[in-house]
Amino acid sequence: MGVPSTTASAVSTASAGAVSATLPAHLADAVRDDAALRRFLHGLPGVDQVGLEQRAAGLATRSIKKAAKLWAIDTAIRMVDLTTLEGADTPGKVRSLCAKARRPDPERPDVPRVAAVCVYPDLVEVAVAELAGTGVGVASVATAFPSGRSSRAVKLADTRLAVEAGASEVDMVIDRGAFLSGRYGEVFEEIVAVREACGEAHLKVILETGELATYDNVRRASWLALLAGADFIKTSTGKVSPAATLPVTHLMLGAVRDWHAQTGEARGVKPAGGIRTTKDAVRYLVAVHEVAGPRWLDPHLFRFGASSLLNDLLMQRRTQLDGHYSGPDYVTVD
């Protein structure tokens, strides 16, 4: 580790077979070595902060009513990765969350199921047992979540632990320290290695945008993760403030849109942390619709990492259907 030639060669060997074989020539070139990767990332068009935030705020004024709102609520429910990532998590807590995931609103069997339950690796087994045959995925955070501060070996072992326990999705964190000090090759290589350790499981790459601080960094990290084979790029761990924001999500949606334009592949986006209300969720869906495109209004390509959002969606769903608000005592608290 740390010897420049090792990093450079690791980039080329690890990526060449797994990733760049399918990439268009200019993107395959970008991951040829450390220097090429840096040139590519620094050659991406800049992001103007004022303009991005203005656009995000403008789009947030869309007024979504009636059938369009009900559709948005059901779509948002289907996109929720119902999450519990606490030191105090227990098998009991995970089981009750899984029950919620299977039947979000027990009195309304027509409410769709959520996309997945998201837990720490040691609780994956419990969730897998609870959710077998339901179609609800089990996502596990890994790679020394949330800080990512450990050795490569530990991170890979963490990933394997989750996958072997049956996780269908892995949410990894990037090494922000390496990224911020410009060691892009290292970050890239680590994502590729985790990608391999995932096997069949889908890989979501958490950028932790709150620590990357600038929009230029978020755009570079998004492309870096996409180049390394991320199925999803995810904003945050939820442990750092600010977590997901609308402008950051706009930017990442733009990255997957551009990726699709250049490669024909559709990759996903997952904002996580701080999205608590239906109103927020609808604003995100409008951004998905108008920035990435209607195709991304699909749980395969867009997720919400959230815990309290689901109950607000359920309450608003009832309000839409019943014509009046019922209150938090009419949804289950898990």
Place this chain on the structure above:
Amino acid sequence: MTSNDVWEYAPAPESREIANLKPSYRMFVDGEFVDGAGEPLKSINPATEEVLAEVSTAAPSDVDRAVQAARRAYDEVWGRMPGRERAKYLFRVARLIQERGRELAVLETLDNGKPIKESRDVDVPTAAAHFFHHAGWADKLAHAGYGPDPRPIGVAGQVIPWNFPLLMAAWKIAPALACGNTVVLKPAETTPLTALVLGEILQQAELPPGVVNIVPGAGDVGARLVRHEGIDKVAFTGSTEVGKEIQRAVAGTGRRLTLELGGKAANVVFDDAPLDQAVEGIVNGIFFNQGHVCCAGSRLLVQESIAEELLDRLRQRVATLRLGDPLDKNTDVGAINSRAQLEKIRELADAGDAEGAQRWTSPCPVPEKGFFFAPTVFSNVHQAMRIAREEIFGPVLSVLTFRTPDEAVAKANNTPYGLSAGIWTEKGSRILWMAQRMRAGVVWANTFNRFDPTAPFGGYQESGFGREGGRAGLAAYLATGDEGTGN
């Protein structure tokens, strides 16, 4: 529903009841709403072509009466009132505009055709901001840099256009009043309603009678007003053609004049620009308010090396603009203000075809009724074409390319106009280099169409002279040094 269904936004119309629309409106003279002796005009909703209201117009005798009322108010009350007292009225007007903001926004949208989200989020708040800003100046004029004792000029005759009816009224009235002048204002023929509601607000604010008089009518009323012996100052916003006529009429009379006229602004995008935000800025520059903006970024100058990529992104983005019912909160592009304007836009766009430019039109659905024109982008445009030289005043963008910064400056300045310009680059030094060389009153860097009462606005050459807003804007309404006060 499956996820493959298209997500149609349900209509989210603002209620037209909020506009408190009345069957008829009358002119506002000497603190009262009175019938004018002119032929009444009918104001229509350009989105539906239905008649909204009948508006009485001013005959020559009414213009005389309004000017006399303004003179009397100037001599007896407003001209001698201390600035701190005038400020109280202006603050009150600003707050009342905010209080009646929703009503004004819906009425503006009905009368003008602009989307409710623009009248709600731009026109009305900015109108209030102009009153707030100038209220703050009223008692500080002696410290504004125009000498120790700047005085008002007298009676101002003001003629405003139809693209921002309420905002232009605020833009004209607020500085005039702050500086101690009185006003006779003529709103545009097709959009008189919000200015007359502003008259109600002035009444509510208990502004002394005659300080502001509002005389609706067509061009003849404006012509009478700007030639009137009883006024000391003319302020006009509108077409260059009419501006020239006014300048000829005012020449030699000693009346002071400011003109804010047309434009054909260049929006210059360099290859190192923040592309996504540049696309947003281009869209905002030309499709904001259906392109009915004198400072619209109607000429896109893009560096050749990124032209293709930028145009692809631009077309993709423009295709997402939602055209339709201006009252729907999700509408991005509303109706063209009048049939005459729609025809002018069509004529110029056809000239673009005829001269060999390549037309691309947004595939958005266009309502069958009302005056609508789908967002249009012409590429392969050259300086010699009419669509590169003439102001279209509609949602039509002309795209030209350049290779070097010098060429960009040369092309940007190659116009008889000079109101505004935009520069898109991540390089700060280039922004300053360009801004020094562009002949335009306003140069925006990495943004476009941002308005603020603290920033002076105005043009070069055929875009007019004089500034509105900011400290510089006060100069147009103050007599300094040896200048006469019109008394």
